[in-house]
Amino acid sequence: MTNAISIFDTTLRDGTQGEGISLSADDKLKIAQKLDALGVHYIEGGNPGSNGKDIEFFQRVKSLNLRAKITAFGSTRRKNAQAERDASLLRIVESGVPAATLVGKTWDFHVHTALQTTLEENLAMIYDSIAFLKSRGIEAIFDAEHFFDGFKHNPDYALAALRKAQEAGADWLVLCDTNGGTLPGEIYDIVTRVCGELKTPIGIHTHNDCELAVANSLAAVQAGARQVQGTINGYGERCGNANLCSIIPTLQLKMNYSCISAEQLQQLTSTARYVSEIANVAMPVGQPYVGNAAFAHKGGIHVSAILKDSKTYEHIKPELVGNKQRILVSELAGQSNIISKAQELGLDITANNDKTKEIIDRIKDLEHQGYQFEGADASLELLLREAFAEVPVIFELESLKLLVEKSKDHMMSEAIVKITVGGESVYTVAEGNGPVNALDHALRKALVQFYPKINDIHLTDYKVRVIDEKDATAAKVRVLIQSTDFQNTWSTVGVSSNVIEASWEALVDSFRYALIGMEPVEVSTPVREQLGLVNH
Template sequence: MANTISIFDTTLRDGTQGEGISLSADDKIKIAQKLDLLGVHYIEGGNPGSNSKDIEFFQRVKHLKLGAKITAFGSTRRKNSLAEQDSSLLRIVESGVPAATLVGKSWDFHVHTALQTTLEENLAMIYDSFAFLKRNDVEAIFDAEHFFDGYKHNPEYALSVLRKAQDAGADWIVLCDTNGGTLPSEVHDIVTRIRMELNAPIGIHTHNDCELAVANTLAAVQAGARQVQGTINGYGERCGNANLCSIIPNLQIKMNYRCVSDDQLQSLTNTARYISEIANVHMPVAQPYVGNAAFAHKGGIHVSAIMKDSKTYEHIRPELVGNKQRVLVSELAGQSNIISKAQELGLDINANNDKTKEIMERIKDLEHQGYQFEGADASLELLLRDAFGEMKEIFKLESLKMIVEKTNGNHMNAEAIVKVNVEGQTVYMAAEGNGPVNALNNALRKSLEQFYPSINDFHLSDYKVRVIDEKDATAAKVRVLMESTDFKNTWNTVGVSNNVIEASWEALVDSIRYALLNMSRIDNAMDEPREQFGLVNH
């Protein structure tokens, strides 16, 4: 690799400013450990004194043996004061972090309007603050806020701000497109000019308000930036920050820069999905590189081609980033899709096999009824294995009852009562939930856990209901899509019925069938039966 790029992750600080994202101290510790395994160089944890969660995080993270530098965040000293007496700067030093990022104003408009001070005092605030950090042996990173807007409005002053930080000993000068309104060509030109003016290494911090954060980051690197700041999955305020899940593979695979090791790059998809789960934010299915559909193929012509050579419709091998190729099967798909999917599962099938046509007709019939398999890979796999006689019945439903009760002034409660036969034994179980589906899930799991303890190793992570025939109003047929995860893998199942409870039951049963099937393959030491699993739904 020609050049090394320093990866600065601010998921735990800038990322948490995104709408709907709130992380506990425990969450932040888990994410920091995952980021460290990915190989990022800096992990910005937040402000050591801004809130109790950040205080706890910095106290606990000191005891972890991480390769990344834990970095604190703060701002330059208050106007007309001393750095040595600034509480924010003192807390950064007292936290014991090896590195700190200070944000300072580089746009004269912000100096006058936001800080309400003079241009000279702003320069003094920057110099004093970085000199203070360096006197205390802290690696100092200057985030020049609104730099590109400031440079376009008053280039001389914006440059003088950078020089002040450099003169004070700042180790990195990071140019920020804080409002996210700069174009890649502008970023490239400005970074090129700044490189000629400074000795300190340059970083780039962009926001995604014009859908250009990744492009702007790459343009800055091409112009000479050697640190990139961003977040996993692009989390951040407004439209988000630059997405490291796209930046890292683009730099390393496409542009011949070195960011992380090849093995660490292969953990990128797992990292993105893990952090999505911790943050409780659903990942976009079409997210480049790490999304579930990033290497998914539906068109019959496409599938026929990738079966010959995946390069025909894939720009990289998905394994490079820890993702995998997926072939989607629907009523629009051709035989190539069925053959590819079956071969992927190790099933004996070919283009002249009558079984292929039979399965194709079965899928078309089910999709006519409202099923959708392109978004439910797990249900599709079970359908194919059922067709080839590979599934084993491990329980049979004998009866199911639902009780939903609401009393005056109380929340509505649900209770599910299931009677199932498991390996010849009748199990009768009741469980409550905050809704009918939750109660069903709890009752079925309790029925099976004594036979299959691994059922507790996964959980439902998303649930969607789609009305298929809107004209039928409350009697309409509905489709339920269920997502489940064990934190390493995610799978989707589908159920369709005129009754939302029955549709949910179908999707729930498929989720458990699929989980037990795959756990039986992975863990050969389990005490559960070694036969392939299957559940029958009546």
């Protein structure tokens, strides 16, 4: 029995059925390139006839020359019709894909209720559709919809549907837990029987309605399945699909199966975060393997132990999946946390250093005021660098003004920012759809001529938390900002009873962190005149 597992990614099709997820054709093409670099074997792009975006995707993806097999999705022919004249099947052929997934009914209840046809006609629909694709030289993957529910209700018919697809020449028989209600033990037993009765390779497609999609996929592999279908970050309808970001490393690092290369596995975290960014869906910080907190340590005992050996509190090396260890520092932090965090930054300190005790007291005082550094690594790093090393002053605020104007059907914000950069005063004005957005634009405008890298940085999340609810609109607030340059992601924090001041503080930290160690470029004379630069 081979230990190679075929990874079938359906983020671009099944993943987009998740609530709040909508991808343009450009989005799909970008994600497809990222998935291809990760090393997945199949990329399901969608239904080539269902909408304009999918049609455009299949037209344009050919020019990318991806190594993965681009796969179209469709269903078996309509009842009482001919496969050769079925519009959906013809569109798959016209799309020019090397492989296609056809979904068909295997639960007799669905045949009678959803299709409203006979069991015999459904079997003919499966056979004719698969045979049609094979006659056109297309790899045929049969997705046995509701297979596990169907098997538990009428195993003979569910298996008969698989046999029909096999007789027609299907290359894969994929068993679907469409409603997501099957348990791992049931999955294992049923897949074991299927593998014992059919010769065609078996795949697994699970949904997460009982939060068992990953466990069910692993159980199916242990029972003999050799293709796993899923999505990046588990995106999908209702509660989502099986999360490939958990399945791939578990199969590869813990179960001795081969999915992708070790080098490709190191791209898993960046791929998960990239897809999250394109889909505009915030990743859960505690997502296994790839989440920002997956290898984060806060308790002093834990941190003290991992300083001696990371295996004490980490089940794998985070670098294997492209993630990294993080030491959280808060009012609960002991000296071990501070020492470890400082060492991570290359700062030479010891437990007996007076500055260590001083910075712990400083952090505890700030957290008492409402700061929260465990969710703002970048602000914490700036704090530590300022305590233990020289931190260059990249820019200083001279003044800022905000104007908010409301008309009948439009509200506009304008920020006027004056900062000092390298001894020179820069005055900029920018508009935004809100005051913080206007501040962001104005600060970028002032800095970009000195630090062109600013163009690669953008905000991915902005959160405001009220600290003292009893104070109502006068309450102190905490602002958390997450930023990225697509290579790294960092978070900063600001606290004030004025939400604009708190936002400005977090925004400034974000840019300061991104520009650490960078030297400003020489600004040309025309640009200097345009910016109105004045030497101090």
